[in-house]
Every structure is written in structure tokens, then in C-alpha cells.
Amino acid sequence: MHVKAVFSFLLSVAVVLPAAAQFTFSPEKPQIGQVVSFTYTPQRTPLAGDTTLEGRYVRYNDPGSIKFSKGIPVPLVRQGDYFTGQLPAQRAGTAGMMIAFRNPRVPKRTDLNNGHLYSIPFYDGKDCLVPHALGGQASVFSRTGFMYDLDGRVDPNWLVLLYEWELIQYPEHKPQYWSDYALAMIKQRKPGYGPKVKAYIDSYLASRPEPTADELTRAGGLYEQMGDFTKANALRDRMKNLDPKGPLMQKSRAEAVRNEPNWAKKKAAYEAFIKDFPNSTHTPVLTNMITDGYYKAGDLRGLVAFIDPLPNTSVDPQWLNSVANQLAEDRRGLTEAEWMIKRALAVLDAQPKPSRPSAQWQAEQQARKRQYMATYAFALEQQGKDKEAYDTYLQAINTTNPEDSDIKTNERYWLCALRTGNGETARPNVEAFVQEGRSNNRLKNALRDYYAKKTGNAAEAETYVAKLEADLRADLREELRSTLINEPAPAFSMTDLKGQKISLASLRGKVVVLDFWATWCVPCIMSFPAMQQAKAYFKNDPKVQFLFVNTREGGPLQRVHDFMAKRPYGDFVVPVDAGQRVANAYKVQGIPTKVIIDPQGRVRYRGIGYSGDAEATANEMTLLVELLKEGK
Template sequence: MRYSLHVFLLFISSALSAQQFRYVPRHPKPGDVVSFTYTPAASLVNQTVIEGRYVRYAGPATMRLSQPTTATAIRQGNDVVGELKLPKNTVSGLLFAFQSKANPKLIDHNTNHFYPVLVYDSTGSLQPHALGGQASVLIRTAFPYALDVKPDWNWAVQQYEQEIQQFPANRPQYWADLIDAQIKQQKPNAKKTALANIDTYLKSRKPAPTPDDLNNAARLYEQLNEPKLALAVRDRIKTVDPTGDAAQRAQAGAVRAETNLAKKLTDYTSFTQTFPASAYRSMLVSSLAEAYFKAGQFRELNAFLAQQSLKDTDPALLHSFAQQMTDEGHGIPQTDWLASRAIAALQQRTQPKNDPVDRVATLKAYQSTLAYAFDRQNRLGAALATYRQAQDGLAAETTEPRINERILACGIRANRADSVLPYVEAVVRVGRVTPQLRSTLRNWQIKQLGSAAKADTYLAGLEVNYRADRRAELAESFVNEPAPNFTLTTLDGNTVSLASLRGKVVVLDFWATWCGPCIASFPAMRKARDHFKNDPNVQFLFVNTREGGPVSRVRSFIEKQPYTGVVPLDVTKKVSESYGVQGIPTKVIIGPNGRVRYRSLGYSGNADATAEEITLVIEALKQ
């Protein structure tokens, strides 16, 4: 079998990730069913529904076919388990990350390296591209960016070098990407080294470099800001293969790299006249569209796209433009045309076989953006009709809270709130709401029912089952640990002890003035605290710990906050240590019986979700 010291070291370096992510069989082959077990990292421990997001990979030429998808996974105690079937071909491995469904910002991507599933051939040997393909995911797919991965170029270089050593015949496929990753390492003399490596590789190709070699070299020269060298190798391509794929790719690359918009359009026109049936035309349409969009030339963008064939138009790109423009309020008169064009392009495309993308869900997302474009232009009738079309057939549990918020606001502005009320009530019952939707619905019902008390009763009735279900879900993850007693002096000079709070739900929020996530989580904690401001059986303690500076710094900080509360001072850090605080912010909630029932480390960045979770935990413990 083709094992080497490098592969052995790879497995050793994966030991830590193997503690979080395991799978069987250990040497899966194409077509096998792989069962996996994931033990959630700290940021995901308290998440009820965790999704396994993965991308399959193989050689560089097939990476463009790799689309991220979700593996079916269920919670079993402290773990998440699932399974999937490997394709029978075009697969050298899978790269996994795990994400909270309730809060997509909570992601475990194994410190930017993902969790790999390596695939073997029928002899039990590692598949070609199993190592280099992992690095190609960084360079050739959007998967890392969708998951907020910060590329580790040292790791990428190591993966490429191991691939080339393990499979020397794959060097022509990886040499350019390896140099690209080495440039991104930004080591001293990186440019000089890269230029030397390009030259060495081109001279090593016998009897001569291929058009692909030269095209890759041109791309690298441009990246290194050496336009003359790039032009020289492109001229060599024209000599070797004047009308073939490499020549087309070389000229398309030059059009794509052009930064002057007027010249870019001229070069694109020349390209389409020279190669009218080129497969690279759609790529260049996207490149021109992005240039118009970045320049804020929205009318010109629409005019350009109107002249292009729908088959050369990327619907996802157009939808992203329309979505960003509606969200930010830019170029509003052009947004409905862009959104409509995206829908038309999507509907014209034939969905490839085995494409994991849910075409119906994608279409409805596009329709929602079109509805919002109408909404932003006060074309309220068209907006409501399109919102209805976008939501038709969707289960309330799968709707987007932000879109639900827009539907209610649009209905109220159009004096047709009654027409959307049944839909809004259905999504409120399953918790698919934003705080703004809840507030808007409450204010509208105050006018209809005549009092705030009646509106609050109405809302509570809609949410009663959802909140009960969420409390039950959270209760499944409760701990049951003794709560160490403490007595601390507060910032205002009083004392507070846990013993004196027996019979109450006590919330401890460990923080420091220098801790950015701690400060960022304060609005969420204020919301939760304010929810129980009239409840004598709930006590919030904002425990300052690990401050490392004078008390005056804490006092000065608190005085500047829109914030009043009890701030105990854990100067010696004994309380945080007794509660096993590994980092801050840490939230610990103690039940009325004096035992720790809930703890969380860090802050997700979502104030509404954090406030709701803290509130529901307290409600569950009170019951």
C-alpha cells in the first residue's frame, strides 16, 4: 500500500480532531455508506439542532462541481450522529463543518481545517487527490467563505506537498495552486521564490510546457504584478494553440483581470466576436456584471445584462445583487428587474442530475427578494402578491423570520394586515419571528384590542406551546452540579452571597472590561434581565472577574453604560475558579434548589437568540 511517513504524520496531527469527529468504516471506498459521530465543540454544546455541512472533493479540474450540502444528523445524548453514501466516482474525500441550525453564526470548522473523511481505493490505498484536494477546497470553492473560515496557507502548502510526494504524476495539476498558496504565506522573498519556481517548472516540462501550464503561469505572473511576463506566456499559448481551450481561457483571463470598466467591456466584445460559442462567455458575463455592481452603475448593469442570453447569466449572482441592494437601499428602482431576471435565469436552467440544490427552495428565496424589491418601492399590492407566492406551500417551521417581519409590516402599510394575519399567527406559534415582528404585531393588536394588557395576552397565547417546547428542549441539556457558595463585595459597596439568594433563580454572568465578547453580550443580558425586572424570584449578578486592573476602571466603565444591575467583584478570581470558568464571557444559571443547571461559554453575536435562550432557561427552572 502507498503509505508514507507524511501520511502517517497526517494521521497523528489529526488526533485532536478525531476526538471530536469519528467515522466508520475507517477506510471508506467510493459507494460506501459512512456513519459519523460528532461531539460538539464548546460553542455548539448547548445547540439542540446541529447540521453537518460538507463538500466532496477530488482533483482540481472537478472542484467546480463540488457543492456544499447538509448531511442528515440527529442528536443522541451529547453527540450528533448521521450517515451518508459516498458517490461511486469523482470523490477523493469529504470535508465537514458543523453548524447550529438556530444560529448559523455558530460554526465548528476544526480551527479552519475542517473535519476530513479520506477515501480509499479497492486495494485499500489512499485515493489520488485525498490530500491535495483538501487544500483545493480553500482555493477553488466558496465553501470556506460561507463558513467564515480563515484560510491557513501553511496547512494548504503542506497538503499540496504531501499530495505531490505521494502521487508525483499529479504535479501538473497542483504546481500552480501550490505556488499560489506559497505566495499567500507571505514569507520573506515570497515573490522572488515564486518567480523562480514558475521558471523551474516550465523548464522541467518536456518537450515543452502545455497550454494549460502556460495559462497557469500567466495567472501567477498577474498575481505577482508582472504583466509583461504574463503577456509573454500568453503569446506562447496563441502560437501553440491559437483557437483551442487554453487560448480561450488565456484571453478570458485577460478580460477578467482588466480593471478599467470601459476597456473590460471592449475586450469582452472582442472575445465574443472571436469565440462566439466559448464556454467561458458566462464567466465573463458574471465578471462584467460584478464590475458594474461594484462601481454602483446599476442602470448600466441592467442594460448590459438585458443584452446577454439567459443561459450565460448566473441566477445566484443576480439574486445576490438584488438581495444586497434591497437590504442596503441602493439602486432600488433596478432591483425588481434584477430579481425577476434571476428568477427567469433559474427557471430556464436544467437542473443537473444528482444536484443537491433544492430548486424549489431557491426559487422561493428569489421570489422573496423580488417581493421585498416591490416593498421598498411602495408597490405594496405587487409586494403582498409576490410574498404570498414565495411562502405558498412552505411549512411555518421553515420560513425565514426576517421575511415574516417584512410581510407583516407590508400588510400593515397597505391597510391589509387582516389578509396576512393568519400567516403571521402561524409563524409566531412556531417561533419563526424577530423581536421587531413581535413588537409590530403587539402594537397593531393594541390598536385592535384596545389595551396593551390584551395584546400581551394575545401574544402569550400564540407563543405558549412554542415556548413550552423550547423550555423542554433546553431542559434536556441541563446540568445538575453543586453550586459553590460565595460572598462578594459589589461595586456599590454592599455584599451579596449565594446563601442569601436560596430559593431564587440566580444568573451569574462572568465578565471583564477588556473582554470584547463580554461587552457585546450585555445588550442580550439586559433584555433577559428586563424580562424579569418585576420578578423577585430571579436575580442577575454581573460578576466582574479576571479584571487585572483597579476597581476604578470597572466603576468608570459601568457608569458609561445604559445599564444598572448588581456587579459583584471577584477580585481574587476564586469564585470564577470554583465555578470552573474556562473563559469569559461565561453564563451560569443556578436553580432555586441551589444547584447549577445551565452554563454557556462565549457569545454567538446574536443578542435576540441569547436573550431568548436565557429567558427560557429561567422560565424552565422557575417551573
């Protein structure tokens, strides 16, 4: 076999093996034009126990073609304990793909393969890695925002190795990678790196008969990174004579802004860039980065001062809405939150209609306007400006199509209406929200209390709300009825955390809800408030029993005791499923899993995972229990 082929094989083994236990793909040596199927196993990763996952991937090639990317979402199909997916066929100009996995409902919970991501390098027809299959991976880390968006950190040692492997296999690629490789060595900070990197830079420039402006710019930036401003300035003097305002200079300076880790220096570098290149194509990306940086640094006044003079075309209204809403949720920076959402509304109103708008463009704009007005009203409400907030909520609620309205906005509107004495005016809208299922328990409870106070009859108020949602609950009951199963319930006997014996035989004649969970399972814990709500619904019903079965714990029992002691679930009955015997008997494939047993000792429902919607989960559980109590 050719030396390069042998080396390519060894490199492929080195790159693929670290992820093999969690991530495999087919074909094993994909080529351009082939669809890549993959299998991902989240066990022993930060995503273990999560039931809803997605992949995000980027394609890569040579450094010059790398783009600032947040990744393309990839839907995953759950197959028991693992997930499968497909990546589309790639055209020429792609050296490989890199993928990460995350919980889309909790985006900060990710699996980044210990900072290396999961790689799919491409091969040629001779089973050799294509050019840039390795160095391109390093470029994803150093030249895109992929890891930044996933809130991950780059491993500098891995970065250096990827560059070295690429340059050993393809030494002719040195002009494309030399500066990135040098920067990686600087960030690696191995003992004696300074003289080594400077010698490498000098050697490279000496090998170039006429260094380009871009090469001189990069070299100057590297010397600055190492604090050698004398050499950096000397290189800048050479560079000015070549192309002082050209695209290469702009690109290099933009990269310097992106790569600067120090926030104060980053802002200064951005200001200098804008001054030197006021019309640069790199400006929008850098502006977004600085905007996000102000928010992450907690400098809200600085953020407002930065955004204020920007033209509308440089402002992302959706980002402003998200930040304003989060600030209002946190009850901090409320003055700034109000300013931000007002600016977002101004930007939205100023957006011109596209020359070829989609059929949904007008409706989408109206939906965004309502969303922004809801945030504006919430920010006003959190400042105690209830009168202004109520008037603003009237522009935020969707009365023309209640079925498509936002539940949280509906709740806030109703509570604000009550505080401002507008209950009777708002009641028809709120009744429509309840009838269409666009309400939550807080809204319904407030509506029930309002009606009871108005009529002086608590029982009549209870009936009033029940009638409003009668049709909706009837429809949901029919939908849930179709999910019922009918299997014998295996006998069990467990001991709970209080030392009490619990057996299925002792619960005969009751509807029994089993919630299988573990302390390490985040979705399990996230579903507890919903389950507590469902349990409270039947608190006075001796014919219903909820059991929160701890299983697959993998640790000392004391951990479960400590966990329950620190949380407001003291009335939970927690049997311990030692050895997973009960979970296995009840066909539990993942947690959380809810199993409901009818009074005759038959398993009638089994559901895995958690949707993230506490209200919906609680309603489903209560309706299912009611169905089984009725013998349906």
C-alpha cells in the same frame, strides 16, 4: 522499509501534526471505502465559545478531477468541550479530504487551521500515501472556490511545500502540477523568484517533445504574471497553430480569470473570454464570480449594467433576492435593490416547470415568490413608497397558512398597514400571526397601541393581545415544564463590578437567573439583547433577580469593566466568578449557560448555548421564571 514508504511516513507526519491538537480522525491512515470519524476541539480557535458548529469538506484527487466546490456540509455532535462527526466512505478516485469548521449562523466566523485547512490524506494497503494525497491538497487551494467561499486566504508558502512534497514522492506527476507549482512560486514572491520560475518553465517545455496547447497556454499565462509579455506572446503564437479555440485553451483562460486578483484586470479578462468563447461551458461559473465581484466592490450600478443583458438562465434569482434584501436593510442602493428584486421575480416567473417536478415543486415556487415579494415590498418601503409597498406586502404574506409565515415580513406588513391607514383591514391577518406565534414584540406592541387608541382603553388592549397568544403561551409553558430539573443550588458569594457582595443566601425567596458569560464569547454577547428583554419584563418585580456572571474570562478584570461601559447594559448586575468556582459548582460545560434557581433554592433549569432567536429566547426565559414563581 522502502524509501518511498519512509518518505510517505515523514510526509504524513508533517501534514497531520500541525492540526493534531484541534483535529483528530480515525482510522489514523484511512483507505478508500472506509468511513472516517473525527473529533474537533474548538478551544484556542476563532470558534472557541461557539455552541453550534458545522463542518464543510471537499474531496480531492489529481488536478484534472478537481471541481469548483463550495464544500459539503457535515453535521457535528457536541460532546462537552469538543465535537464529533463522520465523513462518508469514499470511492476510488479520491486521494483525501479537506475540512473547515464554521458557525452556520455566522458563516464568516470560521476555523481554517491558519489557512491550511484540516486534511485527511488517504493511504494504500502498504501504509503509503496514495498518489495526489499531498498535491491534491494544494489543488483544493488553487483550483476550487472552497477557500474563497469561506472568505479565507491561501498561504503561498504552504502551497509551494505541498507541491514540492508531491513531486519528490511522485516525480512522474510533474506534467500535472508543473504550472500550478510555478504559479505558487510566483505568488510566494521570494527574492529572485523571477529568473528561477522562468528557468523552471523553459526547462519543462524543453523536456516535452511536443508541448500541448494547454501547456503553452499555461506557460504564456505564467510569463504574463511575471510581466514578460515578449515570451508570453511568443508562446501564444505557437499555441494558435495547435488549437486556438479548443477546450484546453478555454480551461486555461478560465483559470486565468478566476486567479486574477486585480478586479479591473479580472473584468477585462472575463470580457475577453466571453468574446473569444461565447458558448464555453466555463461561462456560468465565471459569470457568477464577476457578478459577486461587482457586489463586493460596491459597484452597484456596474452590477446592474452587467446583469441587465444576461439571459435569465445566467441569473441566480436567489442571489439577487439576498443582495436586494441586504441593500434594503442597509438603506443604500435602494434604486438598484428594487431593480434587482424585480429581475429576480422575472427570472422566477420565467422558470419552466420541470418535466418531472417534485410533489413540493409548486409549493416551493409559491414560497419563493412570497419571499421575493417581501423583499420587493421592503425595498419600496425604504424608499418611502408606502402605498406600493402595502399592495406588494399583500402578495408576500402567507394568509392561507399563518403558521408557516415569516415573522419579519409580518411585522413590516403590519407597520406599513398602519402608515397607510389600512390597520382595520389588516388586523385579522395580524391576529392570526400572533395566535400562531409568527409575530415579534415590535408587531405585538404596535397591535396593542393600535387597539388602545381605537378603544381608548390601554388595559383592555393589554388583555386583547394577551388573549390572542394565550393558547400559544400555554402550549409553550407545558413544553418548557418538561425541561425543568430539580437539583440543590450550590451556595455562592461573589462581588460584582460595583464592589457589592452578592450571595445566594441573600436572594432566598426569589427566582434567580444566572447567565454565565465572558467578553470573548460571541454567542454570549449575541444573547444579551434577549436577556435584557426578559429582564425588562420583570423590572418591577422584586421577587426576580437576574445576575450576569462573568466567568472563564482569562484576562484582566478591567476588560470586563471596559466592555460593560461601552454597551447599553448599565442596569445589568455583573458578579465576577473568580477561578470559575461558581461555574464549576453549577456544572457549566460551556458558555453561554443559563441557570434558573427557584425561590426554595433549587436549580430548576439549565440551558447551554444561544439559538440566535432573541424573541424566542426572551419568551422562554419569561415563561420559565413565571412557572417557578408560581411554584410549578
